[in-house]
Amino acid sequence: MNDNRPIGVFDSGVGGLTVAKEIKRLLPNESIIYFGDTQHLPYGEKSKESITKFTTAITRFLVEQDCKAIVVACNSATSNSIDEIREAAGDVLVIDVISPVAKKVAYELNQKIGVIATKATVNSHAYKKYIRKYNRHLKVIELATPLLVPIIEEGFRNTQVSKYAMELYLSNKKFEDIDTIILGCTHYPLIEKEVQAVFQGRVKVVDSPLIVVNHLIHEMRKLNLMTDSTEPNYHFYLSDYTENFAKLAKHFFGKSITLEQKQL
Amino acid sequence: MNDNRPIGVFDSGVGGLTVAKEIKRLLPNESIIYFGDTQHLPYGEKSKESITKFTTAITRFLVEQDCKAIVVACNSATSNSIDEIREAAGDVLVIDVISPVAKKVAYELNQKIGVIATKATVNSHAYKKYIRKYNRHLKVIELATPLLVPIIEEGFRNTQVSKYAMELYLSNKKFEDIDTIILGCTHYPLIEKEVQAVFQGRVKVVDSPLIVVNHLIHEMRKLNLMTDSTEPNYHFYLSDYTENFAKLAKHFFGKSITLEQKQL
Structure with a gap:
């Protein structure tokens, strides 16, 4: 049984791209939907309440996009809001970075x-x-x-x-x-x-990143979530368009990616 | 005729304190309401749309607090959203930093x-x-x-x-x-x-800061907005509490200031 739904990945900005890039390297056939919450960047200086509000909204959005797994590619989000994120994700697999x-x-x-x-x-x-x-x-x-x-x-x-x-x-x-x-x-x-x-x-x-993605693969195998497609898509949502993000995303994922502005 | 209403000052974070401090130095009897939008800090990397959304909400809040003048103590806000800020301020005096x-x-x-x-x-x-x-x-x-x-x-x-x-x-x-x-x-x-x-x-x-506050004084005199009180109040609103802001605000304004968290 195979599952061709995308993997959701999110962070406040470009940092999560180091994890997304490792997913692409080790799981080259999987599609990825990335959400960069650049409007609220950086999370690292924000309060627990703010981080929870932003990250649960993103999680609900990724669930709506039919993601089969969600990688919380941000330490500030994991350390402050992982319980609330898991709750918002329902029965979708959630992988954190800590x-x-x-x-x-x-x-x-x-x-x-x-x-x-x-x-x-x-x-x-x-x-x-x-x-x-x-x-x-x-x-x-x-x-x-x-x-x-x-x-x-x-x-x-x-x-x-x-x-x-x-x-x-x-x-x-x-x-x-x-x-x-x-x-x-x-x-x-x-x-x-x-x-x-x-x-x-x-x-x-x-x-x-290697440890996190190895763990993701282990959990996906257990739940039969691996794809059998060979045509991965990379879709990037940004809450606020920034040049810096576009540049680094294209550097890691090539120029054919889709970049879209999206406020939650 | 005198006017004892406060002067409103806002910025995304601590930067505007350099202007607020200069207001306190040159207008030591005036009360100040400061809004630090630390939840959306820094504005300098955000889009025009985002900056306008945040700053017009703050302006409306300062008008509701009965400010007699509003100092936009942020260059990113001034350069991107000053027209919208002036519109939101209605007939309240608006001073920008540019x-x-x-x-x-x-x-x-x-x-x-x-x-x-x-x-x-x-x-x-x-x-x-x-x-x-x-x-x-x-x-x-x-x-x-x-x-x-x-x-x-x-x-x-x-x-x-x-x-x-x-x-x-x-x-x-x-x-x-x-x-x-x-x-x-x-x-x-x-x-x-x-x-x-x-x-x-x-x-x-x-x-x-000196040039901006001299301009503020000039405009306030023209409009009869100077106070005759000798008991100024300093009230600081933060959209997200940060240690760094509290520390610098107390350093500039003394420990008796009021610090309050406020989301708009």
């Missing part, structure tokens, strides 16, 4: 795990809670690094600006002896190499 | 004026249009420097991050021989000294 990563990390040979993320994610302590659920003995140090999102949105990766921002953040005493780092924001895979450079190889960077 | 500055600059001995601002302001070419209206012979070069807002919001002023971001932006060839610079975003007065340092004194930085 719990699969936390589980994977908890069972490896780590001692002290650093997490960099937005304020909204750090304030929720979602990574600490999830990781400790699986392994109570791990130390988890969470650090808010909110400027990294706008640095990435501005295209200032690989400059002195990103270098010094990362040095300022990562030289924090709390991170002194971490052995593993989780990039707890879907934007951050775009600066993974720079994070590695700061630590000069002595810290392992967790590949979150 | 036209008084443009007029003042146009009549001084400048040759080539640089403007740094958000994307929304630069894309509107508001400064160029307004300045040229008064003096067709001036060269006006507009440059979007969107990362400066989040750098300020993050408290990364006076660091290597702000230094290199400014150097990256201001070393733009288009700015090679400017003699005057306008800080076309109400956040930027907070980094005025750093801008001056990049130009090592060879470029004059325009004091926009």
Whole structure:
């Protein structure tokens, strides 16, 4: 039995594209409907109430679009509103970006795990809670690094600006002896190499998009949700059209994608 | 005849506080109602439609609060939505942050004026249009420097991050021989000294908050809107509570201010 309905993916902006791109790489035949809530970007500085309002509306929209699975490709949304999102999704499969990563990390040979993320994610302590659920003995140090999102949105990766921002953040005493780092924001895979450079190889960077998409595949197989089509469609909805989003979406998905403005 | 109603001031976030602070300094007896639309921050990356929707709702709210004047303390709002804001304000005095500055600059001995601002302001070419209206012979070069807002919001002023971001932006060839610079975003007065340092004194930085508030005083006198009270109140409405806003508002206005969450 096959299921040719699309996979829904959403984020406040371009960050979720790192997850969507990984879905395309590992599931090249699946169609994707992406919702970028650029009108309310960035979620990482917003309150729990606001994030919940926005993300449940998007979830209901993706259910209406007949998505067979919904990937919450945003850490701030996952950490603040995952229960409400699951409720809004009804019986549609929901995959978040934190719990699969936390589980994977908890069972490896780590001692002290650093997490960099937005304020909204750090304030929720979602990574600490999830990781400790699986392994109570791990130390988890969470650090808010909110400027990294706008640095990435501005295209200032690989400059002195990103270098010094990362040095300022990562030289924090709390991170002194971490052995593993989780990039707890879907934007951050775009600066993974720079994070590695700061630590000069002595810290392992967790590949979150890979873990999340592997988990998605596992759950889709279990529920017989894999497609047998070989003609995937990529449809992008934006609550506010931004050049930056269009550019990055086309860079990852090619020029034949559909971009549509949509307010919820 | 005196008028003890408050002055309304609004912005998407903390930037407008640089204008509100100047109102408090020059008009210490006037009460202020400030609306910070932190739920939709930053305006500078949003579309004209979104900015207009948010700012006209805020204007109507400030009119309902019986404000005698409304200061649009946001360049992105001014440049995209000032006509709609004036319409929403009815016969209440509206002061924007661009036209008084443009007029003042146009009549001084400048040759080539640089403007740094958000994307929304630069894309509107508001400064160029307004300045040229008064003096067709001036060269006006507009440059979007969107990362400066989040750098300020993050408290990364006076660091290597702000230094290199400014150097990256201001070393733009288009700015090679400017003699005057306008800080076309109400956040930027907070980094005025750093801008001056990049130009090592060879470029004059325009004091926009002073010009705007002098214009406000001029118009209020003309319309008999000055207060005779000596007990000013400062009431701050936020569409989404953020620590950063509360901190800066208390820093500028003291701890006895009223902070209230309010969604429109």
